[in-house]
Amino acid sequence: MSYTIQELQPHTIYQVVTGSQSYGLATPHSDIDQKAIVILPLQQLFTLNKEWETQTFHQPDIEFHSLKKAMNLFLAQNPTMLELLFVPEEMIIKQTTQGEILRKHRQLFLSKKCYYSFAGYAKDQLTRIKSGLEKTNETASRFTTDNVKKRLETCLSNQAKGFTIKNIYLTQNGIPGVELSVSTNQITLSQLHKITTSLSNLLRANTNKQKAKMPPSKLSKHAMHLFRLLHMAIELLETGELIVNREKDKEFLLAIKNGEFRWEELFVKADRLMQRLEMSKTTSRLQETPPTEEINRLYQQLMTRE
Template identity: 45%
Template sequence: MRNDFLSILEENTLYRVITGSTAYGLANEHSDIDEKAFVILPIAYQFQLGKEWETETFHNPDIEYHSLKKALFLLSVQNPTMLETLFVPENCIVEQTAFGRKIRENRDIFLSQQCFYTFGGYARDQLVRIKNSLFGLSEEEQNSHLQLKLTNMIDACKDKYDLQQIEMNINEVRVENDHRHIALCNLRANNIDLLQLSPMISELGNTLKSYQKRKQVKKPEEKLYKHAMHLVRLLLTGIEVLKTAELTVYRQKDQALLRSIRNQEMSWDELFLLTEKLFVELEQAKEHSPLPKKIDKEKINQLYTNMMVDYFGLQT
């Protein structure tokens, strides 16, 4: 049954690319080849009462299939690994129909200053995981990280959901006797539609809940250095995107630095100093970025509508 569905996915793929270390130019003999693909399922799948299909992962080879709708959503929220799919070098494109080309040609509409929060957020989370695995974070350090994470999320959500008129800040994060994190905030909003506020509160609440599940997990240093390489790559890429409005997936100019990190040629103290410097550069890049503050949702919705109408030959 699963193999039958794989055949349907393959037959209806619009765009399929090689991602990960191969696309970054950082693969070694231990690296797998990872791929991502965008799909529009046949019309029979579009009009049924069951849960709408979004994503499926297969192995050997490792490939993630996403519905076009899910792919465009992840692109619109500036998911770094999804954004990279539209900027991989031509030699990493495995399959590209006219519809796939259309998405790639419109890739710039998915870039905005929200990249600061996604690239920086992923990198900071990775840094905290590394430090937690190496040393075990103190309660104070965990609280500080969570407070910063929630504060950045508030800034991102205010742009994403057009909530610039509200004032919200996280006053305190602490751990209760039952080991739960709680976050205390101030919120000032005059005459605002509660439904407009709901998505931001939901995102913040989900982040707080997921933080409770984190545990210290010891990992081999080899794996930690690999994670460190990718966190530095994320920061370098995020800085470039914010400065130039371009995203270079193949990190040719950074290869020596990134490989030296993976090969454990840099001490942890040196690495933490480097990341501290890069976080400052990321902040500065956002302040002077030529990118729009937020994406144009109407443009993305129109792209999706036009593609679905054209794909199925519908009349509008």
Template identity: 25%
Template structure:
């Protein structure tokens, strides 16, 4: 197997081939791992001395380090949005996203039903060709005696509108539009908020709220760190795991900057990174032949082939 993890996925073990494969992709975690100073490594197999991370540095780092930083920023933005919710979102129904055109006016569905003095079960819908998410709307009292309508939705928990069989020639009482995309977005945001609420680290959440910035400071600290490392790799061809800007990064983690300030800093760093990689003499990608030869040598010595 190329890699195995423990039950909690807190520890992952790579076969050397998988490690080399990740180096060829300029994986940030693997490059940082191999660049860790020996004074902070508990055990290092002698064969690992053959794996010099500097040999694998390339312009791919712009996308891997800066791309990873964008992921951290995206998480921070998402958490920022969730943390600033004043009230937990209320789960809305399909009917909350429906509108009715009737008598030359447009009404929210629930308001229209109230105005008509009927329940949704006394209505029926039929599809309209070439009009996405639009339906002809019928009322039971305007139908022939033997006609039965199925309601607008099957139940309160339905995720779509319901249609009925309508005889030709019957004039609808209006047209219903179901904002299906809006409903889907609401469901996703509601689900994501509750998943975040269930899984969030309470201590980390309280820390983030206590500094007043109301964003995830750890995510933003890693964003700035990764962007700085990406620029350093382009300019100096080095992976600086031990940070000279440690106090600055800890200040970010402590919440000494507003979220908007950090977004502006990150945007400015992205401009510098683009310039640095345009001028850098780094190769476009690591040398696959060098990697293959290295892998063969390590396996030969380890397995004594």
């Protein structure tokens, strides 16, 4: 069973802006992501169809969850869901009485289990980064050690004299380039255009497969979220508060996103934060696990409240 935004919106009890906007890390090019929690009417709940849980839309980018699905994700300490209850109030788009009650009881969901979920997400980001860097290095190595240069020289010798290939290379974004030295005094623009076009086409033909294996150009964004997650988890375990807006470390996080740190330096910092996270789990005063029975009563209260 699926619904349209127009069908879900009237039954939404809580809707907020999430992602970079709620973190305070948005740029002029950042998307505006939203998440919402829905309680469908009884006649739509009591059917033989498979229970509706989640639906995602684009333009606008909004993700709807049933109340049961959302609360189960809160219980599991899912970072991208748990933060819904802790976004700054100015990020709240819609909040009914039921949504207000849910947010009021948000502390119920916080526990030491957050160590495993937040650390897990952070480690996933770290794995993506290291895997991406390995693929980048491997691709660059293959590009510079194969016989691409010979192919380019053959192409060049068939079209012009006085041109020599000095170097071929890949930029950090995986774009192929070639350095030429010219010892001829006369060449028309049309001839020059023909030569450069032929070389460019040949370069692309020889690097398409490698480029397809290149990691996303967002490794620095993964790194920013790695550190954001680690900072949030440590704060949560040490203070009992989940701080979504990252004003306190915004400058540092954006510097990571902008590529202002060497990877080796970031890996050292990440390792230190992982160690601190482990220590924070040991000393945290948070409850070991969320009180399931109390949360079940809250769910029943919200579902039966008009």
